[in-house]
Amino acid sequence: VTHRIVALAAALAVAAAPATTARAEGEAPAPPALSLGEADILGSIGAFHVESVTTRVTSFDQFGHGYQAQGGRTAVDPGSERATIFEPQLEVDATQGSRIKHRVLVPIDVVTNASADAIDLVTSASRHVESGAIDWTTTYKLDAASEATVAAGLHLENPFRSWHGGLGISHAFADGDTVLSATFLEAFDWFDRFDIHGGRHGRTDRSSTTGSVGLTQIVTPTTLVNLNYGVTIQRGELGNTWNSVPLTTFDRGPEDLPGERVRHALVGRLAQFLPWNGALHLYYRLYADDWGLVAHTGEIELLQRLAPIVYIGAVYRLHTQTGVDFFSVRADPGAARRTADSDLAPFEAHTLGGRIAFDVSMTSGGPRALHLEVGYDRYFRTNDLQINVVTCATGFRF
Amino acid sequence: VRARVAALLAFALVAGCATVPQNRRAHFADPMMSLTGEPLDAARRQKLYDTREGAAGGDGAPAGGGCGCQ
Numbered sequence: 001v002t003h004r005i006v007a008l009a010a011a012l013a014v015a016a017a018p019a020t021t022a023r024a025e026g027e028a029p030a031p032p033a034l035s036l037g038e039a040d041i042l043g044s045i046g047a048f049h050v051e052s053v054t055t056r057v058t059s060f061d062q063f064g065h066g067y068q069a070q071g072g073r074t075a076v077d078p079g080s081e082r083a084t085i086f087e088p089q090l091e092v093d094a095t096q097g098s099r100i101k102h103r104v105l106v107p108i109d110v111v112t113n114a115s116a117d118a119i120d121l122v123t124s125a126s127r128h129v130e131s132g133a134i135d136w137t138t139t140y141k142l143d144a145a146s147e148a149t150v151a152a153g154l155h156l157e158n159p160f161r162s163w164h165g166g167l168g169i170s171h172a173f174a175d176g177d178t179v180l181s182a183t184f185l186e187a188f189d190w191f192d193r194f195d196i197h198g199g200r201h202g203r204t205d206r207s208s209t210t211g212s213v214g215l216t217q218i219v220t221p222t223t224l225v226n227l228n229y230g231v232t233i234q235r236g237e238l239g240n241t242w243n244s245v246p247l248t249t250f251d252r253g254p255e256d257l258p259g260e261r262v263r264h265a266l267v268g269r270l271a272q273f274l275p276w277n278g279a280l281h282l283y284y285r286l287y288a289d290d291w292g293l294v295a296h297t298g299e300i301e302l303l304q305r306l307a308p309i310v311y312i313g314a315v316y317r318l319h320t321q322t323g324v325d326f327f328s329v330r331a332d333p334g335a336a337r338r339t340a341d342s343d344l345a346p347f348e349a350h351t352l353g354g355r356i357a358f359d360v361s362m363t364s365g366g367p368r369a370l371h372l373e374v375g376y377d378r379y380f381r382t383n384d385l386q387i388n389v390v391t392c393a394t395g396f397r398f
Numbered sequence: 399v400r401a402r403v404a405a406l407l408a409f410a411l412v413a414g415c416a417t418v419p420q421n422r423r424a425h426f427a428d429p430m431m432s433l434t435g436e437p438l439d440a441a442r443r444q445k446l447y448d449t450r451e452g453a454a455g456g457d458g459a460p461a462g463g464g465c466g467c468q
Contacts, residue, residue: 221425269434305430319451321452344452379450387446
């Protein structure tokens, strides 16, 4: 890399010097004395080649009630969390020569009854929200065993802007059996501040800094494991500003959250190829933060290939969490910290899902493979929230 | 918990001493063996859980960002 940078700098210097002189003297620019080929300067940086294009459309149909929501039968009863979300996504994977890979993700959300659990009962500010995001990740192969990654993205939404950027590095040992990785990610959110009556009060922000390390290990010719630990530090306005809290005085007050949150997560994954042409995936995640929330998440997924071009999958996920220390469905008006957000309450959440996927080789000109997938998930919680998720994907490999 | 984590790490490191030859890794090329799944599917799942549960962040994904409900 150093050699190429030096060569590039030398070529630019040599090329720029005569041009500058010629401009100063009013003469036609002379050709550079030293001419390096593109391959000498750019090395393996080559033409842009699209490897795959995938689209996915997902719909979320949500029902339930939460104490942070207004509009219940009385001022202190839970209100509706009804929402429908339509989410088209686009992914483009491309290579640029032999060393550079790009991945671009573009999710778009069309939300109706957005924030049904909040200010839409008193204002229609976000009853219908369209949001879009772009996330661009570039991976550069430093050598046969190491890669560096740069990621950047932004999210645009009516009352909300978010930017994030990150760096990552990975190194493979033992002929690729073991891969160590580290990532750093910074996100900055900037959004409107509302009160619980729908009044707008300028803007507020928060930042999120995440660092993580991971280890991926080939254990046997059919077993792959991954361990990951990460910490996220958030500062700023950590709520959405319009959540309300039922009070002991039988009315409602605003949510009051700390201005900082430190979140730790330890994740283990295992993929096991099964002799009958299937695969087993196990996932476990331990989470803890300084708001007092501890969560355990386990997931098991079984995949079975029915034919060379088709496989099916079934997944079950269990998530249990304690609530944050200051969660209350009837808070003291003088409480320093309080929230009634159902997402921060103690609960169990279950997901049951299934999918079928087709990978069809194409021999004629154009894409060399077609990927089709249809799936359904049912998400339900013990504190009155249910979501039906239908998803459909189409992908082309070139 | 710490002992279990240490044991798991030790297992992974010890396992790393026995290299699996390249020509015996064919199963890992099967899409069914992807540890994190297809990226768009993983993204939409992560977004669902991050915005509906209080336990986002820490494992390489941004906490916050997006819908503003973290």
